[in-house]
Amino acid sequence: MKKTSILFFLLLISIIHFGQEKRMTSLLPDASKQATKNGVASSKSALQRVTCGTDTLLYPYYKELSFSATNDSFFLDAMVGNVRTASQAYITSENVNIVGVQFWAATYTNGVANKSIPVVVSVWSVDAQYRPTTEIASTTVNISSNYEFYKAIFPSPVQVSNNYAVSVRASNNSDTLAVVTNNAGAGWQMTDYGEGLAWRRFGSGTWNSSEAFFGQDLEYMIFPIVNYSVSTTFTAPTTGNVDNTIQFNNTSSNLFSNRMYNLHVFNDYFDITPADSTFRWNYGDNSALSYTRNGSHSYTSPGTYTVNLAGQIAGYYTTCNSDSSSTIAIQNSLPVKLTSFDVIKANGAARVVWTTASEVGFSHFEIERSLDGRNFAVIGNVQARGSSSNGSGYEFGDNNIKASTLFYRLKMIDKDVTFSYSDIVVVRFSGKGGLNIETSFVRGDNLNVVYHNPVAGKVTLEVFDMSGKRLSTNTQQAAVGTNNFMVPTTKLNTGVLVVMISNGTERVQTRVVK
Structure with missing residues (x-):
C-alpha cells in the first residue's frame, strides 16, 4: 500500500512533454501499438475517435487537467501487501453498454525490467456511496512495467442502467500493480473535486474509500469504454396565438446532462465556463437561437413554424449530435x-x-x-x-x-x-370540507355571517346591492372550522343584499334581506 510521486515517475511525465499545460494528447500512446495475444486483448493504445455513440470516459483524467495547481502532478497508488484492487465509479441513469476499460498503470517492480503481469479488469454494481458491491463481468489483459494507457475489451458488451464502477487488480497475489491517480490543487481539496468515486479493496474482502484513506481527493485513471445512444425530444403545443409565450419542454435523454459523458456539462458543473451549450433551440422564425434546456418563445406573426431542438454530447474522443423537430401553427390573437x-x-x-x-x-x-x-x-x-x-x-x-x-x-x-x-x-362543492356559508342574517345593526373555513388565514367579506355595486369590504383572520363575521349595517342599503366570502382559493356567496 503506497502512494508515491517518485522521481522516475516525474521523469516519465517530463519525457512525454506533460509540463504545466498537461495537454491530453501528449499523454496518449501511439495507436499503432495495439496487439492481441492468445485471444486476450493487450493494448497500449488510446481509443481512436469513432462514430457517434462510443467513447472513453476520461472523467478523472480531465479533472486533473482542469484543476491541478502549478506544482501539482499525477501520483501512483501501488497495490502492495494486502491491497489488491483499485475501483473508480461512474454515474448514469440510462442504459449504457460498457465495451471495455482503459487504465493508466504499470507493473510495480523493484529493479525487474520488462516484467509482464496479468491484470483482471472488472465492472461492478455500486451502492449509494459508490462502493463496489457485485462483480458483473471481468476479463484479463497483460501489462508491462511501462506506464501506458492499457485497454481490455470484454467478450461481449456489459449493459448497465445505474451507477457502476470499473476496477483493476493484479491477477497473481505475488505481483504488484501501480495505478496512476489524479490529485487536484490545494484549492480543490475535499470540495467539489473530491466526489468519493475511488475505492481500494483489501484482499477479497473490505473496501475502503481512497479519498478518506489518503486524506484528500483522489481518483484512479480507470476509464470505461462505453457505447450508448441518445435522442432529443420535446413536448409543445401544436397551436398558439401571436404575442403569447409558448413553452417547450425538453424531454431528451438524461446522458445529455451527465457531466461524466458531456464536457459541456462538465465545464458548467465546475464553473469552468459560464453556460451549458448542450442544447440549441431554433424557433423557425429567424429569431436568435436559444441555448437553454427548455424553450420559451413568443411569435410576432401568424403562420406555421418548424421548431428544432438540437442536442450535443461533447465527449472525450467523440461528439454525439441529435435533433428533433415539431411544427406549431400560430394564429392572430383573438379580438x-x-x-x-x-x-x-x-x-x-x-x-x-x-x-x-x-x-x-x-x-x-x-x-x-x-x-x-x-x-x-x-x-x-x-x-x-x-x-x-x-x-x-x-x-x-x-x-x-x-x-x-x-x-x-x-x-x-x-x-x-x-x-x-x-x-x-x-x-x-365539499360542504364542511371547504369554504361554506352556514347561515347569514341581519340582527339589529349588524349583519351576521356564520361560515366554515377549511384553513386558517385571511378571509374577506364583501356586500353588494342587486345592481352589483360594492357596499362594504371587510377582512378578518379566520380559524379552521366555524367562524362568525359581524358587519355593521348602518351604511348598507335596505332590501336584498348579496354577501360574498373568499379565502384566497375559494369564493362563496349568499343573499340576505335588510
Whole structure:
C-alpha cells in the first residue's frame, strides 16, 4: 500500500512533454501499438475517435487537467501487501453498454525490467456511496512495467442502467500493480473535486474509500469504454396565438446532462465556463437561437413554424449530435381581451362570471366543464354583446352540480372560427370540507355571517346591492372550522343584499334581506 510521486515517475511525465499545460494528447500512446495475444486483448493504445455513440470516459483524467495547481502532478497508488484492487465509479441513469476499460498503470517492480503481469479488469454494481458491491463481468489483459494507457475489451458488451464502477487488480497475489491517480490543487481539496468515486479493496474482502484513506481527493485513471445512444425530444403545443409565450419542454435523454459523458456539462458543473451549450433551440422564425434546456418563445406573426431542438454530447474522443423537430401553427390573437374569469359557489350552484376589456368582431363564448381537469364538455353558450372598446361583463349559471370538484374554462370564439381558451378555475362543492356559508342574517345593526373555513388565514367579506355595486369590504383572520363575521349595517342599503366570502382559493356567496 503506497502512494508515491517518485522521481522516475516525474521523469516519465517530463519525457512525454506533460509540463504545466498537461495537454491530453501528449499523454496518449501511439495507436499503432495495439496487439492481441492468445485471444486476450493487450493494448497500449488510446481509443481512436469513432462514430457517434462510443467513447472513453476520461472523467478523472480531465479533472486533473482542469484543476491541478502549478506544482501539482499525477501520483501512483501501488497495490502492495494486502491491497489488491483499485475501483473508480461512474454515474448514469440510462442504459449504457460498457465495451471495455482503459487504465493508466504499470507493473510495480523493484529493479525487474520488462516484467509482464496479468491484470483482471472488472465492472461492478455500486451502492449509494459508490462502493463496489457485485462483480458483473471481468476479463484479463497483460501489462508491462511501462506506464501506458492499457485497454481490455470484454467478450461481449456489459449493459448497465445505474451507477457502476470499473476496477483493476493484479491477477497473481505475488505481483504488484501501480495505478496512476489524479490529485487536484490545494484549492480543490475535499470540495467539489473530491466526489468519493475511488475505492481500494483489501484482499477479497473490505473496501475502503481512497479519498478518506489518503486524506484528500483522489481518483484512479480507470476509464470505461462505453457505447450508448441518445435522442432529443420535446413536448409543445401544436397551436398558439401571436404575442403569447409558448413553452417547450425538453424531454431528451438524461446522458445529455451527465457531466461524466458531456464536457459541456462538465465545464458548467465546475464553473469552468459560464453556460451549458448542450442544447440549441431554433424557433423557425429567424429569431436568435436559444441555448437553454427548455424553450420559451413568443411569435410576432401568424403562420406555421418548424421548431428544432438540437442536442450535443461533447465527449472525450467523440461528439454525439441529435435533433428533433415539431411544427406549431400560430394564429392572430383573438379580438377579445379577457380581464377576469371566476366561478362563484352560490346556494349549491355555480355562477361563472367574466369580464372583457375590448371586443372587436367577436362571436361568442362557450362555457366548458370537466370532472378531471382534462376532458371538458360544453355546458352553455353566451353570445358576444357586439363591438366595444370598453368591454363587457358576463354571467352564466350552472345548477347541475353532481360532483364535489368541478373545473371550468371559457372557449372564446371569433367570427372566423379561430378560438382560444381561458385559464381553468377549480371549484370544490365539499360542504364542511371547504369554504361554506352556514347561515347569514341581519340582527339589529349588524349583519351576521356564520361560515366554515377549511384553513386558517385571511378571509374577506364583501356586500353588494342587486345592481352589483360594492357596499362594504371587510377582512378578518379566520380559524379552521366555524367562524362568525359581524358587519355593521348602518351604511348598507335596505332590501336584498348579496354577501360574498373568499379565502384566497375559494369564493362563496349568499343573499340576505335588510
